[in-house]
Amino acid sequence: MYGIVLILVLVITGGIIAVIGDRMGTKIGKKRLSLFGLRPRHTSTIVTIVTGVVITTLTFFILAAASENVRTALFGMEKLNRSMQQTEEKLKSASEDLTAARAEQSRADAALAELKDSVRSMEEEAERLAAGNRALAEQKDALARDNAALDGMNRSLTAENTALDAANETLLASNAQLADDKATLEKRTQELRRGIELIREGDIVYRAGEVIAAGVIKGNRPENEVRVDINALAQLASRNVSAHLGKDLPDGEIWVYAPEVDDAVGRIAKASHDMVVRIVAASNLVRGEAVRAALDLHPNSIVYRKGEFIIAQSYILKNRGGKQASEEIVMDFLKRVNAAASAHGILPDPIRGTVGVIDAQQIYDIVEKIEPLSGTIVLSAYAHDDTDALGPLRLDIKIERESQ
Incomplete structure (x- = not known):
């Protein structure tokens, strides 16, 4: 709006001055006035020129008075150009600085990314180290337990070495004895x-x-x-x-x-x-x-206690078989007793294979008791005393008739 008003003022002012100059030129021409000894026609031209100069001068004056930008354009253009040039140089320098700053920012961003990667790597490494430390702590505890066990083994081995040394001395003596x-x-x-x-x-x-x-x-x-x-x-x-x-x-x-x-x-x-x-x-x-x-x-060990049952065997007698049959029954029964006692743990004689002792009188008495009997009889053997594996086994033999 300010520019429109300024233009209107200049137009109106220029028109007024032009009218005034035209009227002055007309008057000068009619009166045939002469300036500086010039012809009236030339004088009129000079007035017209002066009028134009006045118009232009007044226009510049009004513009200069009304606008700082006009004054700057009229009187400070060179300074403005220098300022603009300096500004352009500063702008160029600022652009270069901005470009460099952006490049630096890019490098910084890349370095930051690398730093973040490094931080992540360091965190992962820290986690691995922490896991390693935990594993080392567990290994340390295990080693402590192993060391305790090894100490015990060392003490045991020391004792065994001492025993071996003693055994070696015994072996040396045995070697001499063997020689x-x-x-x-x-x-x-x-x-x-x-x-x-x-x-x-x-x-x-x-x-x-x-x-x-x-x-x-x-x-x-x-x-x-x-x-x-x-x-x-x-x-x-x-x-x-x-x-x-x-x-x-x-x-x-x-x-x-x-x-x-x-x-x-x-x-x-x-x-x-x-x-x-x-x-x-x-x-x-x-x-x-x-x-x-x-x-x-x-x-x-004790194989039989006193009175303990050993074995029983039944025999059939036919009408008083006589002394020979009775002796055969007794000898067969003693063999059975011998086998049972040997199986039970009494050591037999290596040559004869017998485990007990029985005198001839005891055998004779048993034969005498069997000889008059007939039918089915049962012979039972019992330990006469406590008897161990060494023996000998002494017997108590009972003769019973089998119930019908």
Whole structure:
């Protein structure tokens, strides 16, 4: 709106000045006035020019007075151009700075993205490390338990090493003993070669496997005590051999392989129960030769209590079968008792296979009782005393008629 008013003012002002100039030129022309000695026509032209100049000057003056922009355009254009140039340069610099800033922002965004990726990686790594720390803590606890177990094993191994050292010393002593035994065996081998010929023609005192002496030795005791008992049993065997030969040793000298004795001592010392130990002839004993024996070990326990039933068997007698039939019945029954007792745990004699003792008088009395009977009878056997595995088994035999 301001520009329209300014234009109207300029138009009106220019029109007024033009009218005034026209009228002045007309008057000058009519009056034929002359300026500066010029012709009237030239003077009129000059007035017209002056009028135009005045119009233009007044126009610029009004515009300059009315608008700062006009004043700036008229008088400060060069400054404005310099300012615009500086502004353009600043704008260009700002644009370059903006471009650089955007590039820097892009780099910063990329760096930020990389940093975020790094942060995620670090968080994942931290989680892995935390899991690793937990696993290490568990492993540490397991290692602590393992170390405790290993300490216990070390202590156990130390004790075992001590025991092994003691065993090694024992083995060294045993090796020395074995060396001595080897020399003795070589000597015995020569004697055995000569003994083979004697066995064929000589007087056999004990057969191979025959019991020379037997006894019960308590288990779960120190080895030295067990060894004393075995030596005592060996002395008993020597006395039995001497009595059998009718003269004192050395003809009946007892010889047992030393490692076999050591093994028997160790087994009995560790046993939680008593052991039956029988010294048996290792080979046929010829009169005049040393007794080569072996040790036979068996766990001992009470097999039959006093009065305990062993076996019963029925027999049929036909019209008083007589003494021979009665004896056959008794012998058959004793064989059955022997088999039952052996199966029950009493050790039989290695040569005869018997487990008990019964004298001729007892057999005779039983035969006498059976002989007059007829029909079906039942023989029953009972233990006369408490009897262990070593035996011998002594019997009480009852004779009953079977009820019809």
